[in-house]
Amino acid sequence: MRDSYDFKQIERKWQERWLGDNEFAASETGGKPKYYALEMLPYPSGKLHMGHVRNYSLGDAVARYKRMRGFNVIHPIGWDAFGLPAENAAIKHGTHPEKWTLDNIANMKAQCIRLGISYDWNRETTTCLPEYYRWNQWFFLRMFERGLAYRKKGIVNWCNVCQTVLANEQVENGRCWRDESQVENRELEQWYFRITDYAEQLLDDLGQLKSWPEKVQIMQRNWIGRSEGARVHFPVEGRAEPIEIFTTRLDTVYGATFLVLAPEHSRVMEALSSHPAKESALEEVGRYRAQQKMVREGAEADKLGLFTGSYCFNPFTGERIPIWIANFVLMEYGTGAIMAVPAHDERDYEFAGKYGLEIRRVIEPVDGSDAALPFCQYGRLVNSGPYSGMESADALQKMYSFVKEKNLGEASVSYRLKDWGISRQRYWGTPIPIVDCLDCGAVPVPDDQLPVVLPRLESIKLGGSPLATTPEFVDVPCPRCRRPARRETDTMDTFVDSSWYFYRYCDPANDRMPFDAEKVRYWFPVDQYIGGVEHAILHLIYMRFFTKVMRDLGLVSWDEPVSSLFTQGMVTKDGAKMAKSKGNIVDPDQLVDLFGADTIRLFILFAAPPEKDLDWNQSGVEGCFRFLNRIWRLFSRYHPLFLRPSEAVEVRSEEDRKLLRKLHQTLRRVGNDMARFHMNTAIAAIMEFLNSLAEYDDRATEKNGSLLREVFNQTALILSPFAPHFCEEMWERLGHPDRISFQTWPEADPAWLEEEEIEIVVQVNGRVRGRFLVPAGIDEERCRQLALQDQRIQSYLEGKTVRRLVYVPARLLNIVAA
RNA sequence: GCCGAAGUGGCGGAACUGGCAGACGCACUGGACUCAAAAUCCAGCGGGGGUCACCCCCCGUGGGGGUUCGACUCCCCCCUUCGGCACCA
Known part of the structure; x- marks a missing residue:
């Protein structure tokens, strides 16, 4: 690692300037469109871990890129500073949670600065302070x-x-x-x-989250767990009050041969009043209640139940059916009571089998085949009075109407969300x-x-x-x-703290309101939110809920706070999650000491696509360090050539032409990759360009200062979202008085994108049989002639007749012959 | 059990809407520089084979079928891994 560039000095220098001049402070002024780049705020546990480094490197690449794309970027950070670890540490070590927390924040803030993340520190928010939690x-x-x-x-x-x-x-x-x-x-x-009041909206508005990962939407949808069904009253023998059940399969009601209450149901005592051994029955119910949720709600849990001694009536058949109590019915869902249809529900089937209850088929497959019980799909109704012969969907509608008409209940929706x-x-x-x-x-x-x-x-x-x-x-x-x-x-x-902190960033010092409506209106919605997928049904659903409440309070005017979400993968070591207990923690501080922040940031973005897990690998880091050093060496060597005042780029040789073309191709690739969030391939493209530059260095007989100056200008620009200190330094040494952080992102010149000569692949029956260098503007006819005249191609065509030609302009010609 | 994602060299990974599989990096091998080493630079690097220097052929993107002139990419079936949910009526 000798002869490396002096990253320590360079990184410190630029961090001091950025911080000292508050260069990344955002304000609502200026004619530029706004851009809100947000990363999930960290819990101040003491030290940043590699997951944070990945999160913030990604977010900073986006923030810096958007800034260069002409956006007025807000890029804030804060601390999720309340919570148990602080209290536990306090209990263990006798410090105060506040001191523990604030010390950790100071330390982690220093780490963020050392990484060169372009935060607006004026907006730093700490949730454990009264100014916030009030x-x-x-x-x-x-x-x-x-x-x-x-x-x-x-x-x-x-x-x-x-x-x-x-x-x-x-x-x-x-x-x-x-x-x-x-x-x-x-x-x-x-x-x-x-939050259940908002269940429907939380579900519906997922439709507005077009730039959220499908996966997160599905997880939220499942978590909310909407099911359509009906609440139906089952009259109880000898009582005025019916018991209300919830079912999604009213079409199976003719097969309801008993009713089951959750052990916690309010009618349990009443139902048991006619039980011959009331005391022991109550004890049994008590045991169900005492079962731990985990055990009781596990799918493999034993189904336990008892007959209450009471009866109710199936409102459709008028039949007298027994009322049971069982552990598998949950009080928290629906009405806490179900109609049991053993023929068409697996759980009821198992239960009925165990306790010898009647199993009556009322649904058949539509094709009339003889399906085994329990048959849980929709089908055609049998043994169902006037509904027999109808298909489930039809019967459901008619039964909902019947129930409504007779005042027996109504169509209803239940949610799993609590x-x-x-x-x-x-x-x-x-x-x-x-x-x-x-x-x-x-x-x-x-x-x-x-x-x-x-x-x-x-x-x-x-x-x-x-x-x-x-x-x-x-x-x-x-x-x-x-x-x-x-x-x-x-x-x-x-x-609760993290459900609205990103609103507070817009107006962090407000002591009259949580935030000023105008300021929030300017910055919202969050354009890009980045964080781990582990919050898919925690923070990310609470936060949506809060925004809806705030909207109903008249504080904001939108339904959803975040327009685009990106969930990054984990950072692992040897395939395992990093954990103190496993002793496989990689310490960001040590790495920054050894290689500098730019190298670490580069590696963490390069080593894997951002949405996938990334396995930490020290040699890979060294590779990125080498990459920066190679640039630095060439840059330093060429420096005297391009120190002269700016001059137009001259193209003097074929080598010059090749290099300039590659440069513009790289500009295009990196731009496209950034837009697609593919930082890994963007960096690969820059590395590839460096290889072309090294080749130029090797081959060009005369080094062209004006061209090389252009090359380093552009390289610094496109590399700067990933390695900002390094690029600021190059930029300054290239003679620019201003910061690279606020330059305009370079566009590729279309004139330089086109190759003059292209390689056309010639296939015979889909197999590659030759390659030809041809002028870029070649037409199909010329291409065909060239291919068919070629000796090798001819040898493959011997004894065959050409049936068809498929030509893909500037790419390939496929000769189909038989 | 249900839902979802993913399987490509020794490894991490490329391949935008079907069109040269393996970009870029790591590891490894050889060479240059050096008294030597490190660093650096150059070159090679999927497997098998051929009058393997130049060159050429065959196989190859988890497995099996299919669509197509052409499939890592699209369709069907299966296997494996990971993630989420899991007695929700």
Whole structure:
């Protein structure tokens, strides 16, 4: 690595200039079109990891490229600064979460600067500061006023490691998304955001997200889980109130031979009242309830149930059917009660088989074939009274009408999506701005008393909500009646913070409102959002929800905040996710020390297409380092030649011509690749160009200073989004007084794109049999003559007659012969 | 089980709408420079074969079929890997 360019000195120099002159500060002025480049804000865990470096290198390449394309670019960054790790670190090491967090931020900010990312640091936002989180509280109050924030008691996901509740989106396969420990269920009173009110819009507006990855849209669609069906009343024997069930297969109702309640259903007690062994039955139901969600909701879980002793009536057949309780019916979905049609539902079939319940076929395949039970597809109805003979789709419509007419229920839609539980029983988060008063109930803290500031605790203990044991925080007068009351001691899920931070970037210092509507109107929507796909159904759905609420509050005028989303792949080492526990962490600081930021950025963009996983490979990094050094060496060697005042590019030799043509071809390729987000091939094209330059260096007898100057000007320009320090330095040494960061992206000159001679491939029956160098403007006729006269081609045609000729201009001629 | 993505040299990966498969980089091999090494530069580098110097032929993009003058690319079936969801009525 001897004789390398002095990246340390160069990178420091340009970082100081960019920062000192605040060169990337954005403002709403100027006639240029705006461009909002955004990367997911990091959690300040202490150090940047390679995933961050990849995220920001990508985002910065986009920001710098767009700036050069004439856009007024905003490229902000901030810190997702509330959260458990800070609190856990505080418990472990006795520091305060705030100190821990702010120290980490300082460190990571320095790392970002060392990477040369072109952020507008004036807009830096830190979510754990009262200036930010007061607006979380403000949004909460607005939602509370509209019934979109509410408190209810229910079964929640409890993580024992985190010592707090988790939202559904934060539980993956029954495990905590953070620490992968088993999640338990507990019954707790919690605050929720009524995201289900927006289920339909969240689904419909996916249609507006044309530049979002298909994959993310599908994940969100599945998560929302819309199903069309009907709610139908089943009259209960000896009771006035019917039980309401939800079904998507009303066409199978004639085969409903029993009804099943979820163990948590409100009618369980009533139904069991006629049970001969009521006590033991209740115990059994209690066991179902106590089953951990993970176990109970797993598809392989045993289906357990019991007959209540009560009966209801199938509203279509009038038949008396038994009411059961079973663990496989979930209270949270639909109405918590189902009609069981064992012949046409796998779960009901299994259950009926186990408990000896009647299985009655009411659907046949349309082709009349004899399908085995359970038959779960649509088909033709049989044994279904007046509906027999109809096909499912038809029968469904008629049955919906019947149900509606007879006041037995109605067509209805159910969603898998549940309300967003935002309460967290921890300290390091936004206090929920509610005071509980014995007389007034849950009273919102008035706007003019915001923020409810998180008290500074001297020591934090694990277990129990830390704020609950802090009397000076808890004991407050009721804002309404002034009598002694208790402050809410839960804090908000940190996903609340990240649901709107990118609005705050547009107006980070506003102390009257979360942001100024005009400023946001100028910058929004986010043009390009870049981050990991792991937030597909977490942050990326919450954020969409928040925007819709903000729209309904009259704060913004659009449905969706982000027009284009890009999800980058992971950075792995030897194929495995980098993790401290695996000891395979690659440290960005060390790499920057060794090779400089430009090399690291270049490699991380070059080594794999951005959407795919990238396996870290040190020799690859060295390759990129070599690439920059090769440019530098040639540049330094040629420097005396092009120091002369700017002069028109002269083309003096065939070598000159070749090089200039390659240059323009490269400009075109890099431009196209950037537009397609293919940074890896853009960089490959520049490397290829360097090879042409080396060839020129080798072959050209006379080196043309005016041409080489042009070559380095353009190379610096197109390489600058990837290796900005390096290119600023070259640009300055090329004699330009201004920054390369704000130059115009070069366009290829069409006159130089065309080759004078092209190679035409000649195939015989689809196999390549010859190549000919021909003048670029050649026509089919000339080409045909040339090919058919060729001895080799003739040898392949011997004894055959030419049947057909396929000619692709400037590419190939295929002779079909037999 | 359902949904989705992807399978190309020793490795990471190219090939925009069907038209020269393997760009670019890594690793490796040989050569130049050097007392030597490193660095650098030049050249080679899918497999097999041929009166393998020049040159030429055959096979080859997970497997099998198909469409087409022509398929990594389009269609059907299968295999493998990864990701998401998973008793949601």
